[in-house]
Amino acid sequence: MSEKTMAKWSKVQVVCGAFLVNFLMMGPMKSMGVYFLVFQLALEASAKEASMVLSIMYGTYFFTDPIVTVMCSFFGYKSTCFIGMAIATLGLCLSCVSPSIEFIYVTVGICLGSGSCMAITPMYALVGQIFSDKRPLVNNIVTLGSAVSSIPLNLLAQIWIDSYGWRGSLLLMGGFVLNALPVILFTMNGAKRCNAKQKADRRTIFDTSLLKSCPFLLYCAACGLHMASMVLVSTYLIRYAQSQGIDSIAAAGLSSIIGAVDIVLKPLVGYVVSLKTMGSLQVNRSYVMGVAAVIQSTAVLSLPFATNYFGIVIVVVAYAASIGLCGALPITVLSDLFGPAKLPTSLGIRSLVVGAFSMASPPLVGIAVDAYETFSFPFFFSACLSCIAGVCFVIVYLCVNPSKDKKPDLVEAVTRVMESNETKT
Template sequence: MPPPATANLGYTPPDGGWGWVVVFASFISIGFSYAFPKSLTVYFKEIQEYFGASYSEIAWVSSVMLASMYAAGPISSVLVNRYGSRPVVMVGGMMVSAGMILASFGTSIIHLYLCVGVIGGFGLAFNLQPALTIIGTYFQAKRPLANGLAMTGSPVVLFTLAPLNQLLFDSFGWRGSFLILGGIVLNCCVAGSLMRPVRKMIVSKPKAESSDCNGADETAAAEAVRTEDNSDKLSCVQRFIDISLFKHRGFLIYLVGNVVMFFGFFAPIVFLAPYAKHQGIDEYSAAFLLSILALVDMFIRPLTGFVGNTRWIRPKIQYFFAFAVSYNGVCHLLCPLFSGYAGLVAYAIIFGAAFGMVCALLFETLMDLVGAKRFSSAVGLVTIIECAPVLLGPPISGAMVDTFGDYKYMYYTCGVLMLLPAIFFFVMHYYNYKKLDEEQKQSKSVEMSRAEDTTQQSYLSTRHGIKDLPTVTLSPKVTDY
């Protein structure tokens, strides 16, 4: 789920109208951002043979692209605050297009790292972050529905691109395919042009209220005008350098578990089509496995969001996330046991469900831990730190394939790398929930003591005629959760 916007926007969102056009534009932008690196894996085996590269070397292409997309996330957010979503998305579409066109003339694997990985990855970041942000400016009451529809773009685009890429390769080769993809991805520029800012819906506030930078509504006001008002640069920077989050118990649990998890999160998708071809399966059938995975993912994401919002799951949603991570680990451990194409289809189905569950809960669990006000800062820190496992995970997995000459050890390793953080999440969130209950009870006890002291002071003042008796108040201990 994308990061939700602050509820108190300072204006009345239209909750419809042109907002649905913006949802469609975000659908396209988010779809290309998440699906493009995965769909390119269809070309990996042929590019590997063309350049004489190893599995590890070819895996760096998607790895660098994903890592660049994560690393450029905070930069993209700053640009959105400065210029708005529309120009940032349009520039991002042109960057991805330029990267793919330049890559079509590549003469070495390093050339692909720079063009597809770095240039394309930064362009995808400029597509993703603005699309996640602008929906919150158009929707409030219907925001969950709008976000759910926009996030469905990822599996839909992957479902379409996977077989299309195989068709393009058979007709034009990988160089011609990259050139055509460079034109196709320019649709992101069209999507960006539809992201019109909500300028006319802003409600003017009294001067005293709007100029109060130290009041309780500072965060809400900054969020309300962040795409239109460029004067709040300090607040923008503070959202990404909130170092105090490293003292936050819940944030640290989330961060440590996710860093380990991301080492084994993307590699199974990156190597799914090459793994099928390694077993002698034809190119179209191998590419269709990604479409099957995307089709299941398409339905699982909104279903997971619906289940996560029920009154049975919502209060302990961290356990639901831990279950989703463990489900992924079990899928990868069982993958080598599935034989033949029918077995890989079954794996693609259960893996699509597992992958969709984790993606649907990834941002929601972080917000549940740190709260809405600190969510932007938390996302900025998490994406920067997660660059390392996103970058290194697939190449390390590729090196294992090179070493053992078999994919099963890679899938076993990815399964373990998902199960370990899942166990960590179960244990640490049990501890965290227990501590939260204790701190809540302690806070209530202090509040009751303070109320009793106030009542006693009032009684003594009334009985003895003392008007200015000093009042002793006890402040509850403020603890980061």
């Protein structure tokens, strides 16, 4: 086999390995919505307390990202992945002896969230090193792992709960995550043949110059709002369906529908946004994100008005289409707007902001759910968050890349305020 062919297959090995790590680590995180009602009944938790599990899990996932950068620089990508896989597996296995919801906060919320981040983030770093021109397409293929995993895993989790109880189900989920061990070895061997660096650059860890950029901070806030809107849907979708009299298996299938639509759209969207033009039209990734966020808000806003399974499925398909349209664009656009050289720092700061929004939104909305005893409120709130995020994405793009033509008064005013604040800083 020639050296060129060997290098090509090594790249394929890295992509497949990163896909499988995402499949095995992110899949269980996305299936935790199935346990919402279980935690309420078995551990006598309120809606606020049960939603805190997903809130802590997603918040910890993003909060851990800057720590992972430091770990990768000292221990290397492979060791960081192994540590993350071990923490996530241990957390899920310990969950089966949980005496209270507070114990679940630690085992599922903190352990699964932080462990998944430690295992997945180095994979994105390797993919970013190896691929350049087709990076959006490859990132979308890698993120498909969680979408593919969510199709069977949501249904399996409900079947495991019915067959072995929720404790046995979480133990089986821990065994599922443990399968990432040989996959990590497989991926790192491929990365070694591609001559990818196995450690992060220590010089870029603490570069905080982006904190002086108002457009960057607005972009991070928009990402936080967008992620919070998706976390709310992930937390309350299955529980809302159950409150409408839909049985648990059919309700769990809604997450599988989202995964199926995601699988179809992500490769297509990834290919399109990798292009500079389509015919006479210029492909603008920031505008695509804005449109996706508006579609998402429209779909989610319609969800409380769907009171039967068929209606809920239609709305869920529209919501899934918006998620697939957005794909892995937030990370790609981050590099486009603020430069690839600052990507390690910008990713870390963005993750902290996204983590804060993801952790705060479900329990705050859970207070309203407990007070008004309705599962419609989370979707109204989610729609507002995603709509605001979409508008912010477009404003940031217009501020960072002003057109040669005269800009609208609103955009011009916002830009002037940002530039004024930047000068003062």
